[in-house]
Amino acid sequence: LPAGARVGTGSPRRRAQLNAYARSHGRTIEIVPIRGNIDTRIGHVHGGELDAVVLAAAGLQRIGRIDEVTDFLPVDTVLPAPGQGALAVECAAVNVDLAALLSGLDDPHTRVAVTAERSLLAALEAGCSAPVGALADLLADGQVVNEMRLRGVVGTTDGSTLVQLSITGPVPTSLGDAIALGRELASEMLAKGAAGLMGERAH
Structure with a gap:
């Protein structure tokens, strides 16, 4: 991207991390808040209003437009939202037979990973629009999964301050x-000051 590139995203979490990444590499970008469906967002680039937009790759894959992606952001650059990408199936608790049937779809590793991410979010008392990212990933020694790493980030939307642990x-x-x-x-x-970076906290 050129210096001063205009990048569209409606996510405060992505905005904070992209600005921090640009700052750490001595680059300047302008984050432009955008709304609308995928066509509208991509149209801002085709129309020359923006140099890039940040979209979820899964959504583009689902509608057959993944070939329009020019770059994938690694999680080391932008941590996802807590629980992002996990799928859940719900049923009434009284339907014991169906619950037992659905339990066969459950992945224990995914369940504990998402639970840890959501627990982090809840303990931070972050509001729904707070710039918080979290990712729990499993670390394997050969074929054996023996550890889980939980990463979290909170930052000011201008990227000037991040707490990433x-x-x-x-x-x-x-x-x-x-x-x-x-x-x-x-x-x-x-303890590192995350509360002061999230704006209004949920209660």
Whole structure:
């Protein structure tokens, strides 16, 4: 992208991390808030109003437009939102037979990862528009998954200040362990000043 490139995104989380990334590389970009469907957003680039837009690759893949992507942002540059990309199936608790059938679709590693991410978000008391990213990923030694790393980031939308920390521990064997991992990382982030970077916190 050229210096001063105009980049469109409606996400405060992406805005904060993209601005921080540009600053760390001595670059300047202008983040432009955008709304609308995929056609509208991509149209801003084709029309010359923006140099780029940031969209979810999964959405473009789903509608058969992944070939229009010019670059994929690595998670080391922009952490996703807590729980992003995870799929869930719900049913009425009273429908025991259906719940038992659906349990076969459950992936324990995904469940504890998403639980840890959401626990981090809850412990930060972040509002729905707060610039918070989180990702729990599994670390394997050969074929054996033995650790989970939880990363979190909170920042000012201009990218001038980021609190970005991680914690690594054994793969949680219960939802309670996953919740505890998220709370532990949140506590460390709050101690580093994360609360002051999120704007209005949820209560």
